[in-house]
Amino acid sequence: MRWSRLASLVVVMLALVLAGALAGQAQRSTTLPQDVQSLIEAKGLTPDQVRAAIQTYVPPGKYDEYLMFSSGGQGGQVLVFGVPSMRLLRVIGVFAPEPWQGYGVGSEETETILNWRTKDPRLAWGDTHHPALSETNGEYDGKWLFINDKAGSRIAVIDLRDFATKQIVQNPNAVSNHGAVVSPNTEYVLEVTQYAGPFPFRYVPLTQENYNRHFRGLATFWKFDRGKGRIDVSKSFQIELPPYWQDLADFGKLESYGWAFWNSFNSERAIGGTLEKKPPVEVGASARDMDYLHIVNWKRAEELVAQGKYTVINGMKVIRLKDAVEAGILYLAPEPKSPHGLDVAPRGDYIVVGGKLDPNATVYSFRKIQEAIRSKAFSGRDDYGIPILKFDAVVAAQVKLGLGPLHTMFDDKGNAYTSLFLDSAVAKWTLGPPYNPPERAWKLVQKLPVQYNIGHLTAVEGDTTKPGGKYLVALNKWSVDQYRNVGPLLPQNFQLVDISGEEMKLLSNTPVGIGEPHLAQIVRMDRVKSWEVYPAGTNPLTMRPDPNAVKAGQQRIVREGRTVRVYMTAMRSHYVPDRVRVKRGDTVIFHITNIERTKDAIHGFAIDRHNVNLSLEPGKTETVVLRAERPGVYPFYCTEFCSALHLEMMGYLEIEP
């Protein structure tokens, strides 16, 4: 009896397994349903396009594999995309007011970040170029994001716990900058000037002689304090540079740790004068065949500062050019004709410079540079006394890629990808040993046309010590015919490229109609761990408990002379208090806490005619200070649709005459 029962059980189990297997088989061997086939035919899609569509499709409710942080260009913001879907997930207000986030429209916290409390005039926008994710051991750690404002010589610090800007520092000695890059353990954020200015900054008549003598470039090493999450100006330092136009920079890593590199153009020191029939800068600055790669030992510079060998100028510690040369901190190496991008290979062994006006990627070897410095293989010194290393002594290879090579990123298989602006293409090429055997080294593999005028490109973690491969995004400056015309200001064109195989494949187009992004960085989604709600009563500026936060039951209005403090809570679907009466001439201070604990239970706070809008995410406390000047009764209300009774979430501010 028992045996027969066991046997029947086994038979049933086997039948189930067989049925399951058959069902799986049936599913696998299914061809596309007829209606899907018809859709493909109706749209005239090629198999490659169908493959690309499936590859980039993220079904509703599913997540992307990567996050891409892109500069927002003249919008002054940071854009956050999901990759591979290329859906826009967030805009982060940085240098410009962003009303939805309540950024720079009434909140004390954000206006403090924007330095509107201290700086005059208020800068209402920024030109963001190069986002830089914080790194640990040369890999993205997903904690912080830095970005520059070229137009205001500023660097911003964004906290990735809440995807919000926390600090903006302005360079007191520089006019204009080009980029932010971080050292492998985020010890420093490096800001290099773009255009030279009088140094120290003052008025100097713009003549060639004055330019050569009084104008300077600057490299600023902003010290980042991880514990505080802030740039510490007192521990930052600058290195005075010749008045060439320093350009993109990168930090050395692994074997080149402790060094930094940036290139330059306009070593001609052209200053224009078009109305006086002098050549425009574009001509004057392109006269010579060579410009200078800057090679900098920042570890030694740090020691110099520790020894007190600096001059304080406008509150910044500056290592003077002469001292930098004397201490062996600064060297130059020739680089072909107005180069642009500069990128250090994953192992830190090669420095790749995009030729821009030269068809080559010029690759410098860090080891050769060290050897040349040791053996003093100098071809001379520039007008400012900086030793120039012999070109042949430091170059590992020149790889002819095509016209207008700019920026380079890397994959996990020993390949480099360089944007070709004039060719409107991405060039894939092989690095030399140890990435590839000598017979495969330094070879152009493929050129993929992109639409059009590519500037930067970015690959998955492609500027770290461990590139991820898989995807690359081309950030094209012109879209020309790629989209329906929407007026003469055309969107930028992001193009997603599959780099997982031997051959690059174009996957998708994404129009960007918010600004002209420059660089972007792609990070693995799991590295970024952001908050769902703020801890109750958090001040978004300090990210600590706000002393003015209140809980339910503690709401109140307190008058102190001509100042009225309102301790308010926001919760679905009412404010407490919802009636505030003040007198003309009073200063009214609202401390508002969203006491919700539920993800996405966000409230706004806007006051009619007072240029105020807050975004109060659950747990956040923010402060609004306003002068009661125009008597009247003004509604304040919730601007973020919160509930079925959202429209009822309002109150009145009475200003008595």
Added chain:
Amino acid sequence: MRSPKVRAGRGAVGMPLLAAVLLAASLVLPYWQLTLYAPQYPGGLRVFVHLTHVAGDAQEVTTLNHYIGMKPLEEAAPVERAVAVPVVLVFGALAVLSGTLRGPWRWLLRLPLVLFPLGFFADLAAWLWYYGHSMDPAAPIRLEPFMPAILGRGVIAQFRTVASFHVGFYLALAASLVALYDLWRNRVQQERVRVRIGGPAEVAAR
């Protein structure tokens, strides 16, 4: 050979002690769980009712409840929550004490522990009824008074609800059963002792 009296005595304290420990342990665990499902809460909302407090998404549920004028969950059963810890400890102590006693005290003193889960259930039901029948008539959304489902499925506005006992309740129930089993086992043992020793007269003489 061990004397039957000693064996009976030791067992009499061991089992009630176990029951008391089970009941005490239930203090840190939820007794009842209400899960609410609605489209905008893909993971559902969970309210855990402990003897001393409500936990989980209670704040969110209270926020939602204010639309129908229901009182805050956190304010329910204030007296019960305040005395829960001493009551549980006293009930446990009484049960342990009962193990050392004979006659009616033996079951009278452990009765509070035995009846505890039933008492919790009745109290919970009473509070649910009260909450469903004391809604503010000035609330934005008016509902007919109702009795929320204490066990199983229910529907309130766009929410589907599922209510069930939780591990704390089962511990209290286990404590109750252990105490009852101990009574029953002792009775049987005493019968045996009586039979082995001789007769009821002899037992009564001791």
